[in-house]
Amino acid sequence: MKRVVNLYRTSIGKKIIMAISGFVFVAFVIVHMLGNLKIFYPAHEGVYKIDVYGEFLRTVGYPVFARGQVLWIFRITLIGLALFHIWSAIVTWLMSRSARPIKYKVVEPVASTLASRTMRIGGVVIAVFIIFHMLNLTTGDIFPGGQFEHGAVHDNMLANFSVWWVTAFYVIAMLFLGLHLYHGVWSAFQTLGVSNPKYNSWRRGLAWFVAILVTAGNIAIPLAILMGKVH
Amino acid sequence: MKLDSKVPGGPIEEKWDRHRFDMKLVSPANKRKFEIIVVGTGLAGASAAATLAELGYHVKNFCFQDSPRRAHSISAQGGINAAKNYPNDGDSIYRLFYDTVKGGDFRSREANVYRLAQVSNNxxxxxxxxxxxxxxxxxxxLANRSFGGAQVSRTFYARGQTGQQLLLGAxxxxxxQIAAGKIEMHTRTEMIDLVVINGKARGIVVRDLITGKLERHVGHAVVLATGGYSPVFYxxxxxMNCNVNAAYRAYKRGAAFANPCFTQIHPTCIPVHGDRQSKLTLMSESLRNDGRIWVPKKVGETREPNDIPEEERDYYLERKYPSFGNLAPRDVSSRAALEVCREGRGVNGGNAVYLDFRDAIQRLGKETIKARYGNLFDMYQRITDENPYEVPMRIYPAPHYTMGGLWVDYNLMSTIPGLHVLGEANFSDHGANRLGASALMQGLADGYFVIPYTIGHYLASTSLEDVDTSHPAFAEAEASAVDRLKKLLAVGGTRSSDEFHKKLGRIMWDYVGLSRSKEGLEKALKLIPELREEFWEDVRVPGGLNEFNQALEKANRVADFLEFAELMAYDALDRDESCGAHLRVEHQSDEGEAVRNDEEYSYVAAWEFKGVGVKPELHKEPLEFEYVKLATRSYK
Amino acid sequence: MDLKLKIWRQKGPEDKGGFVTYEVKDVHPDQSFLEMLDDLNVRLIHEGEDPIAFDHDCREGICGMCSLVLNGRPHGPWDETTTCQLHMRAYKDGDTITIEPFRAKAFPVVKDLVVDRSAMDRVLQAGGYISVATGNPQDANTIPVSKDDAERAMDASACIGCGACIASCPNASAMLFVAAKVSHLALLPQGQPERMIRVDKMVAQMDAEGFGACTNHTECEAVCPKGISIDFIAMLNREITRSKLSGVS
Incomplete structure (x- = not known):
């Protein structure tokens, strides 16, 4: 453990933590997106697949774990990783900010991308989004679409995304997530030292794929609901 | 002044080994009591400073660049020679020694050259x-390639960046050693004067280029590894910042300057274009491994090179020197280029010849050529806007390396006891012409393998008084330096020192350049003092003394070149023979080859300073050739 | 051609500094960029003004002394070219060129366009070498090095230490510079004994010098005059991870 802490103390170590936590988030957002796509499943005998899926998530691990325990373990782990991810980002950002006290008058980006340049602002947007999203659809504390009902995933989502600005916020946040994923996935490979001229072009390709997959899948849900395509 | 070369006795193969045993040693406990000043961080300086510190001496190292890594050794492209005989093509220490003495046209000291060949493998x-x-x-x-002046492949290389890679090693x-606290490194610090106390070199005065302040540094011995003086030609x-200051200040303090007129004009450089150029770019000699040099046979040829048919091309090096061909030594190649251009057969009648890769590309394929010389081709294209894969390169000789330098004995000590001189700054190993890939070898030989022994001998066998920087000699040196710098600032004329430097360069190139004549040299000896006078009346140096002032640095260097140039001309005038890179038009064969006069000029010309504008005094160190028999050099 | 130059002028480290505009006329396309500045300096000396301070030395793209950020790009618009090798053909009549020094906290301005890059030396002093004293090492050919390894080590070692990577990096990170030296030595058999401790010390010094943290913008690779690949940054990341996890320090 001391060795890991020593690694974390270096600027590179902080990025390695960001990369590893980032990969966990990538796995999470893909699974999360795939699960939520069940909203498109039509009701079968008055039961929505997504409600079943929600119920599954709450009861997984039973009887070793009580209802909801595993889900909360997951949530807490993810939140913990997110805090680590964010903390590392803030520390390295402060390093970089102080590393150039006088800015250039003219800046001509040669190789950096919109995605690489929006990592920090995108990260902030995503953090704000995650807080909103949890208050919105996990706890229901902020729920402009009417009355939040625990467990009724389908009804909650429909009510929620019928509010145009909620949908708009989700879509914008997902676009930022897409950019963040595109640079993040590629960058995480690089930071973890997964590099070889033979398959380096493949890293970019994978980053594109993940970014488009997650963004498109996640945007499809609120947009379809707002447009009344989901019943 | 007495020139004692201190060459040890015995057969040449044993001289260095015997000498190493005969030299006195400094015990490990005593080494740390000695402080050694090393000026320069090129191959010679960095290797010397590091090695001396490893041995336990306390070293102070100085460079005017912002980092020791930027010294000009870094620019060497082609390679470094060694007598390893890895390719099994008949090389040996003796052959490297022989080639170097012959390549230097019998104007170097045999014992020094033999030692150089001996340590080349180390x-x-x-x-x-x-x-x-x-x-x-x-x-x-390890791979080897061949270089000019040799018929074996003995050159080790690292792409086109051998100098850089060797320097990064040093x-x-x-x-x-800096990290270990054994070397005190002073960057952006330029040596301004040498301090001689009781006849021994005991310190230097430097200028911190950032603050402009002068500082005094005392030591038990001083090592100059400050490079050559080719920028005298502008x-x-x-x-751009290479200069003669350190060596010239030592000369003014009493060190003899040897063979200053031996300046190598490198045959493969990008030709001058226009009058607003600041420097000439070398294209590595290694290009001559695959490129063929030619000019049109006809005077007044106007066709594009690719339109000139084979039978109308004159591959003059291959024609004149069939056994060495395009790999003839530098002085021979440069002179041949000059000759064909004088005949009016240069590119478009001007000063350039073709270096053509057409045949090599056909034989080996573009990819192979690209792998061998890609970075050089790219550089050529950036500068000239022409694609050398399709159009032959244009090249012309340019001032490159200076074989002359401060006179040193076998121990690399100058005529001032305690002042040691290494690398290009000394005169010792290359005679009148240096072979390709030998400069890196000499710099590192001096720094890694010679000075660490010989300086110990000096320190162990000399009684050195305790002195510190409060000694009046330091005050005198500092005061004279301040005086001179203030004088430069006070002239307040109208022209920049660059303009004078350009003018000086023109004089030197015209009269003390590739070919020299009595009339020309006498003219130069008239023009240089005139220009110097003009300089001191009309130069304008803005800014002040105690600040970062690049114009002052430059002016201070040009001022020394304006004195030093005269010394070169005196030497070239005295040497009434042709040898190596020094061609006196009065002494050439019908075919334009250099004709030596061994009877009268088989000596090292060591000049003693007698005052600015006063003819220096010539001292001669006779050269004897016991092993390589004096013969007319032939590369036919 | 005629050009307008907006040049950063700063009397010294304490001065605030600012841009001064100069018009230069009759610039020749075959001149190098620094020759164009030389001409401007001669003119300024004639006019009794302080010439513009800028670092330069070899003027053939190898010493790493020249710097300058031209219109937002270190070493100007040509790929794999230092400022001294940039020729005025790159510009056209009437262009405006903004000339700034390399900017980073670790590169304080000395004067005008001259900066102090000694931080890079200190990183290399921390461990960028093989600890071998001058003496009689074994014959050079007793250490075979595969051609591929030698070539890759050479790719890394081509770094000229100019600092353009740091100047171009939006984070002012020195990763490419450090990676090049770490990789050069880690790829060679001679570099193995100190492999772990070397990267450890160099990264610690890099962080201590106040460089920023890499976020993989890859600007460094794009502006590097020697075309050094960011693959070496990946290698550095691997090296430091291995070193730390093996408990070297």
Whole structure:
């Protein structure tokens, strides 16, 4: 453990933590997106697949774990990783900010991308989004679409995304997530030292794929609901 | 002044070994009591500073660049020679020695050259151990290529960046000692004067280029590794800041300057274009391995090179020197280029010849040529806007390396006891012409393998008084330096020192350049003092003394070149023979080859300073050739 | 051609500094960029003004002394070219060129366009070498090095230490510079004994010098005059991870 802490103390170590936590988030957002796509499943005998899926998530691990325990373990782990991810980002950002006290008058980006340049602002947007999203659809504390009902995933989502600005916020946040994923996935490979001229072009390709997959899948849900395509 | 070369006795193969045993040693406990000043961080300076510190001496090292890694050794492209005989093509220490003495046209000291050839192999071992990424064969062994003036492949190389890679090795060794606290490194610090106390070199006065303040540094011995003086020609292949100051100040303090007129004009440089150029770019001699040099047979040829048919091309090096061909030594190649251009057969009647890769590309394919010379081709294209894969390169000789330098004995000590001189700054190993890939060898030989022994001998056998920087000699040196710098600032004329430098360069190129004549040299001796006078009346140096002032640095260097140029002309005038790079038009064969006069000029000309504008006094160190018999050099 | 130059002028480290505009006329396309500045300096000396301070030395793209950020790009618009090798053909009549020094906290301005890059030396002093004293090492050919390894080590070792990577990096990170030296030595058999401790010390010094943290913008690779690949940054990341996890420090 001391060795890991020593690694974390270096600027590179902080990025390695960001990369590893980032990969966990990538796995999470893909699974999360795939699960939520069940909203498109039509009701079968008055039961929505997504409600079943929600119920599954709450009861997984039973009887070793009580209802909801595993889900909360997951949530807490993810939140913990997110805090680590964010903390590392803030520390390295402060390093970089102080590393150039006088800015250039003219800046001509040669190789950096919109995605690489929006990592920090995108990260902030995503953090704000995650807080909103949890208050919105996990706890229901902020729920402009009417009355939040625990467990009724389908009804909650429909009510929620019928509010145009909620949908708009989700879509914008997902676009930022897409950019963040595109640079993040590629960058995480690089930071973890997964590099070889033979398959380096493949890293970019994978980053594109993940970014488009997650963004498109996640945007499809609120947009379809707002447009009344989901019943 | 007495010139004692201190060459040890015995057969040449045993001289260095015997001498190493005969020299006195400094015990490990005493080494740390000695402080050694090393000026310069090129191959010679960095390797000397690092090695002396490893031995336990306390070293102060100085460079005017912002980092020791930037010294001009870094620009060497082609390679470094060693007598390893890895290719099994008949090389040996003796052959490297023989080639170097012959290549230098019998104007170098045999014993020094033999030692150079002896330690050449250690250099390669040392550099490989440091991690220098030399080129390799597929089996993992070191690769070699051939270079001018040799019929064996003995040149080790690291792409087109051999100098850089070797310097990074020495710089690494230097860094290790800096980190260990054994070397006190002073960057952006320029030596302004040498301090001689009781006849011995005991310190230097430097200027901190950032604050402009003068500082005094005392030591038990001083080592100058300050490079050559080619920028006396203004346009040269040297870096812009290369200068003669340190060596010239030592000369003014009593060190003899040897063979200043031996300046190498490198045959493969990009020709001058226009009058607003600041420097000439060298294209590595290694290009001559595959490129063929030619000019049109016809005077007044106007066709594009690719339109000139084979039978109308004159591959003059191949024609005149069939056994060496395009790999004839530098002085021979440069002179041949000059000759064909004088005949009016240069490119478009001007000063350039073709270096053509057409045949090599046909034979080996573009990819192979690209792998060998890609970076050089790219550089050529950036500068000239022409594609050398399709159009032959245009090249012309340019001032490159200076074989002359401060006179040193076998121990690399100058005529001032305690003042040691290494690398290009001394005169010792290359005679009247240096062979390709030998400069790196000499710099590292001096720094890694010679000075560490000989300086110990000096320190152990000399009684050195306790002095510190409060000694009046330091005050005198500092005061005279301040005086001179203030004088430069006070002239307040109308022209920049650059303009004077350009003018000086023109004089030197015209009269003390590739070919020299009595009339021309006498004219130069009239023009140089005139220009110097003009300089001191009309130069304008803005800014002040105690600040970062590049204009002042430059003016101070030009001021010394304006005095030093005269010394070169005196030497060239005295040497009434042709040898190596020094061609007196009065002494050439019908075919334009240099004709030596061994009867009268088989000596090292060592000049003693007698005052500015006063003819210096000539001292002669006779040269004897016991092993390589004096013969007319032939590369036919 | 005629050009307008907006040049950063700063009397010294304490001065605030600012841009001064100069018009230069009759610039020749075959001149190098620094020759164009030389001409401007001669003119300024004639006019009794302080010439513009800028670092330069070899003028053939190898010493790493020249710097300058031209219109937002270190070493100007040509790929794999230092400022001294940039020729005025790159510009056209009437262009405006903004000339700034390399900017980073670790590169304090000395004067005008001259900066102090000694931080890079200190990183290399921390461990960028193989600890071998001058002496009689084994014959050079007793350490075979595969051609591929030698070539890759040479790719890394081609770094000229100019600092353009740091100047171009939006984070002012020195990763490419450090990666090049770490990789050069880690790729060679001679570099193995100190492999772990070397990267450890160099990264610690890099962080201590106040460089920023890499976020993989890859600007460094794009502006590097020697075309050094960011693959070496990946290698550095691997090296430091291995070193730390093996408990070297």
């Amino acid at each position: 250099i390669i071992d040392q550099c490989v151990a440091q991690g220098v990424p030399f080129a390799r064969e597929y089996g993992g062994m 710089y690494g060794a230097l860094n290790r 346009l040269s292949t040297n870096a």
